[in-house]
Structure formats: C-alpha cells, structure tokens
Amino acid sequence: MSASWAARARTGFVAPVFLWLGLTVAAPLALVFAVSLGESTQGAPPFEWSLTLSNYALVFSDTLYIGAFANAARIAATSTAICLLIGYPMAYAIARAPENKRGFLLFLVILPFWTSFLIRVYAWMSLLRPTGLINSALQSVGLASEPLELIANEFAVHLGIVYAYLPFMVLPLYSTLERIEASLVEAAHDLGATPARAFWRVTFPLSLPGVAAGCLLVFIPATGEFVIPDLLGGPDTPMIGRVMWLEFFQNRDWPVACAIATLLAAALALPIVIADRLRAKAR
C-alpha cells in the first residue's frame, strides 16, 4: 500500500505508539547510559552529569563485579541446560498427546507462569530451609542426622531458576515439535531407523529452532535475575542482577549501577537479537 491515504492512516496509527515507546522505553534506557557516565555525589539525586568512564573502569577493575558477571552467565547457562533436559521430554510428550488433550496439558505448563513469581520462589524457601519440609522429612525417616544445607547456595539458585523458567523452555519446544509431521518419523522407521536413530536423525534436528528459542528465553532473563539469588542464593556466588540492586539500594551509587546495567544490556544484546530472529522466522 503506497497510496497516500494508506500512508496517512499508517502515520496515524504508528505515531502515537512510537511516541509512547520513545518516552517509556528509549528515553529511559538512554538515560541509564547517560547516568553511567556521571559522577556519584551526596545530593538528591545522588549524581551529577559528567562524561567520565571512571564507573566502567571501576566495574572492570573490581573482581567482585567481573566475578558476578561470570557467575550469572555460568549459573544461567547450567540452569538453561537443566531446563532443556527436563523440558524437552515434557514438550515432546505434549506434542504426541491426543490432539484434544494438548490444549489442557499446555495450559498446565503455562499456569505456573501466571501465578506470582515471588510466591513460587517463596514456596521453595519453605521447602528448602533447614527446618523446612524436605529436611524434616529426611530427618524423620532417618536419612539425615542433621539438616542438609539446601538453601543459600548455588544449588538452590539453580533449582529456583529451573522451576521459574521451565514454562519458557517448554512452550517454544512444543510449538516446533507439534509442527513436525508424524509421517516423517514413520518414514524413518519405514527406512529402517530404530526409534533412537529416528529421533536423533529426524525429530531432534527439526526441533533445533525450538531448542534455540527455548534456551535463549531462559538464559536471557536468568542472567539478570534478582529475586532468585536474593532469596535462595548465598553470599559465595553473587550474581550481577543482585549486585546491581545492592549497588543502587545499599550503596546508593547510581552511576555505577547504571554502568553495570549498561554492560549487562550490552552483553545480552547478541542473544536478544538472535532470539528475535528466531521468533520472526518461526511465523
């Protein structure tokens, strides 16, 4: 549609949204970058505009920050792998379920996503605590003499991430698996492939776009996660999302918090772009 009326209509619809997105997304992110070049002060707000790179220098010179970036990436990556191992069979099972049951099974996967994130993390706190359900159960059947340390460590963070983000893995996997024709697998069997070979040579390669999308949808938010490391994690392995939070709320150092945010956004830019390409391709 290149007609002049169409162009006018297009402007009429797009301009208000562009204005809204510019004010609420683009401008705030630009401000984060701008503040990251500022200097911390005692005032309110606690910074002054400047053009210094000293906040970035600080982040790069302090092993606390660098280590927190590395921890976040590592924990997000291993949690993503665990999500894939649990989520793939679930997605595959739903894709192969009778057609009239798939909707309900899918709903069961999505439902936890609708229920409060905080409450889901809280649920694990009450299970994992030294006096929590798991420990009391283990002790009462004599499997443990004293409470196991299940919380305030990396194990609990992994568990929390896998639990919270599993639906993000299952959904894209399901949508690619569901589109693979059953006759392809049957053809592979017909041509002499064992079930394992048919899976690895036909189904799995065809599901790779879903694998990639699911992994990115878990990895990206997990990297910047704050609530899970804060409530389930321990002091040994700080993650960058929580470090940034503390920098902001405890140290009140806005410029450093903004520098961390800028670096985190930059680090996630590539996975985000890949995820977007996959999404565009999927339709």
Added chain:
Amino acid sequence: MIRLSGVAKSFGGAAAVDGVDLEIGEGEIFCLLGPSGCGKTTLLRLIGGFEAPDAGTVELDGKDVTQVPPWARPVNTVFQSYALFPHLDVARNVRFGLETLDMTDAERDARVAEMLALVKLGDFAKRRPSQLSGGQRQRVAIARALARHPRVLLLDEPLSALDRKLREETRLELVELQARLGIAFVFVTHDQDEAMAISDRVGVMEKGKIIQIATPTDLYERPASKFVAEFVGRVNLIPRDEGGWFVLRPEKLSLFQGPHKGRVRECQYLGERRLVFLDTQFGTLTASAAGDAPIPANGAEIAFGWAENAGSVITR
C-alpha cells in the same frame, strides 16, 4: 466506464502489473484470466483502490480516481475469502456499508431486506457467518457488496471456494444477477472454463501484462500467442516452415483420413469424448473424437489431417 491507462505496480522491485491499458464498458462481464502470480488480483485491487499504482491512472465514469481511497469509490468487492465480519450477523454485515451513506434507518433496513431477498437469504438475517455454508457466505458477500449500489462489482476468484456442482449453479446465478442489475462485473479467475462460460470479454494476463483481450470465442479460435493458446483449452501447436505455429484444436483434427500418418500412442475415454494421442512427425498430437466414434488400436498406424481453415496461425 472503467479506463486504466499505463497502470504499473511493483512490490519490492518485482513488477506485479506492468503497463496495463484496459477499458471496460457499462454492463459488461469482464474477466481477468491468468495463472497464479500473473498480477490479475493486483489489477483488481488497483481498481478497488486497495493499491495505488506506481504509474498510470485509473478512471471511473470519466473521473480520475487513482488517488481516491476504497471507501470513496463507487466500486465494491466480493473477496475471495468472502471476508464477512465474523462478529456481525448477516443483516449487520449487509447493513455495514449503508451506515456511512446518507439514508434513514428505515431506508437502510429496507435496503438490507431487499438485498437479502435478491440473494435468497431472507431467512438467514440473524445468523452469524460461522453458521452458514460456503455457498451462503458467498451470497452474503455479494449482497453486502451490492447494497451500496456500486457502479462496478469486483469479484476475486468468486467460485474457487465452492465445490464443483455448486460452482456451475453459481455461474448461472451470477450471470442472471448481472443481467438483472445491469452494472459491470469484473472478475478474476485462473479457471479458463469459468472465464469462457460467463464472460462477455476476457483479458488474459501473463507476467503483469494483458496479452489478449477478446470474446471467449475469439480467444479460443484465434489466440494471440502460444501462451494464450495453451492456457485456454487443449491445443496442438504445429510448427510452420515459415516460423510460428499452426493452432489446431483437438476436435478439428480428423482421424482415418488426410495426408499424414501417425501411430496411436494411447486412447483416453472421457465419456462424451475420447482423446486419441498420436505420435507423428509434428510430435505428439491430440485428437478429440466423439465418445461413440470407432476406436483405433494402440500402436496402429492411421491417417489423419485437417482442413485448411480449421485453425489459426500465431507467430509468438
């Protein structure tokens, strides 16, 4: 009535319509015929106002409407998918186009009733589109498009979604409807039978250009090019020494008599007719004989020929 001059439209560098000149008269059934991707639907959309041409002008009743949006053109469209509003019942679908016209509510109600009677759907006014059959949906689409009393009705593959029996019935009804209303119908199809059966004139399109505009008879008897000859009906193209081809329709090829000899490759029985495929010096030729004519045996060598005025000559 409708005049297109030098109309061109491309999408992302690919020309969909490439310099089309076309005039369609008052009260005519005109058909744009061509294979998919030839630009016929784009041409229809240019007349409807959904696309603006990159070059050229569109005139309706002598007025240049090239930049006039669809809602202000005295033209209405029956979409291929019918495009009924799923959230409105049949009567409200038909009424939709009347709400922006200067009429009283009573006049609108009367017009809706009149249109539904015209397409014999008076009893279905309160149904939702999802509760109708394919044929009924098409009638609603036609009633809705006619309600605004357009000067021209555009129909995009109007019969393609119907099954074969319904399609033939609907052809008849469309022609009757057009005769009653007297307005021009412009429709698009890839089905040559359909185009031949109901059109006053047919424009054959290939790669964005109209390569021949003719009555169905002329199109069949005197195709302008190899493409048209092959697209419209079955054809034998016999190369000529002086270049070009002699266009010989299968029913014009006579078996068992004539100066040439050919070997029978295969016979296919089609009921009222029988197709005989002959291996000849001109390649494989097809003859169409009456269903009850004598059957040559496969592999037999028989004579064949044609009258000098049995076909036409094309050069491209």
Added chain:
Amino acid sequence: MSGMQRGLSWLPAALAAGFVFLYLPILLLILFSFNDSRLVTVWAGFSTRWYAELLRNERMIEAASLSLGIAAFAATIAGVFGTLAGYALARLGAFALRPLFALLLLVPMVLPEVILGLSMLMSFSALERLIGWPAERGFLVVALAHATYGTAFVALIVEARLRGLDPSVEEAALDLGAGPLRAFLRVTVPMLAPAIASGWLLAFTLSLDDLVIASFVAGPGATTLPMLVYSSVRLGLSPQINALATVLVISIGLLAYVSSRRAAPRGGLST
C-alpha cells in the same frame, strides 16, 4: 503428531514427573496455609486462622488494593498502546523505522527487570528535575512503569492473533465506505476482542506480580503487595503469606483458565 511410536512409552511418565515438579511446591504451600501452627513445616491440624489474620492485616489489605488499582490502570493503558502496536506490526507493512519500533517493543519483554526498573527510575527522576513532576512517586508512577512493560506483551498477543485473521475482512470494511479509523474500531477491534482481553489480563497479572520495577520506581509512600510480601519473606516465613499465596494462586489461576477458554480460536471465524 499422534499415533503410537515405539520406544517412547516413558514420555508420559516424564511429563507427569514434570508436572509434579511444577505443582507440588505450590500445592504444599496451599496445604500449609490451612495449618493451625505458626511453624510452616509441622502439621498441627486444619485451621483457617491465617486467612482471618490476613483479613485483619491492614497493611496487607492496603497494599493489595493499591496493587489491584495499579494493575487495572496499567493493563488498560497497555491494552490501548499494545493493541495499536500489534496492529501496526501485523497490518501496516514496512512503515518508516519499523525495525526500531519492533526493537522498542521487544526490549521490555527480554531485558532483565533490574535494568527496566532502573531505567524507569532514571527517567522519572530526570522528569522531576526538569518539570517538578512526579514529586511523589506513587500510584501513577508505578502504573505507568507497569504499562510500559505490559504494552509489549499485549502487542505480542494482538499481533499473533491478527496474523491468524484474514486481512481482507478489514479491507472489506474500507470497501464498504468505512475510513481507516472506523474500520479499525468497528471491525478490527471487535474481532480482536478475545486477544485484547487476554492481553489485558496478562498485563494485569504481570503488574500484580511485579516486585523489581515497583521497588525501583515507587517512593517511600507507596508499597505494593509484592513489595510487602518480599520484605516480610526476607524476615522469615509466615503462614499469612501462605494464605495470601493461596488466594492469589487460586484467583489468578481461575482468571487464566477463563481467559484461555475465551482466547481459543472459534471455528470458522477466519475462513
């Protein structure tokens, strides 16, 4: 894919185990909300005392009503802009700066919440310095921040739904004398109503659920429900939180169920 295929009979068991993993913690949480003991882990008989205490907890009630108001307001703004944005992406083709447009819609969905929260606080703080508003960061500020977040999700749902709808239905409206705005309001929006409703609901729940963004932007006077839950959870477990969690899980679960029913495409609409 249907039909029996060999060697994969363990799949339903894996699915069941996955569901146990997803639901058991929540079910235990609900169970212990009816426990007649302050200890969250020892069963001491059935009781609804924590629900009664929850109802008497004024700070909790206040925070809940603030959060519900914010969520409704934010979801409504998100519904308007998200619908327009989804329409632009699905229907308006290659308009100027479209890649930037799509990027600005993607960013709030994928960037970590800590970055979004920080960025919004930065802009509200800058605005305050510039024009003196918002001097107190309360209801409106949190709602606007949440609306930003919700817009992207509504747009995603609306765009997906529009791509499944035949565009010629909207062209038919133009053909029948309606201008673009009239066609949008009379045809596009009613056809999209189920998608807009589920987008609204998603934006509503996301707002109701959000801790991180609200913590950044809210001033000292405004404490949303998740902020209150978070601070009390940090102090230790409390059966009241279990009771609150039960109320939230069940009401939101019901809403989600209703919306998934309504959003399911009805037969024959787009043919």
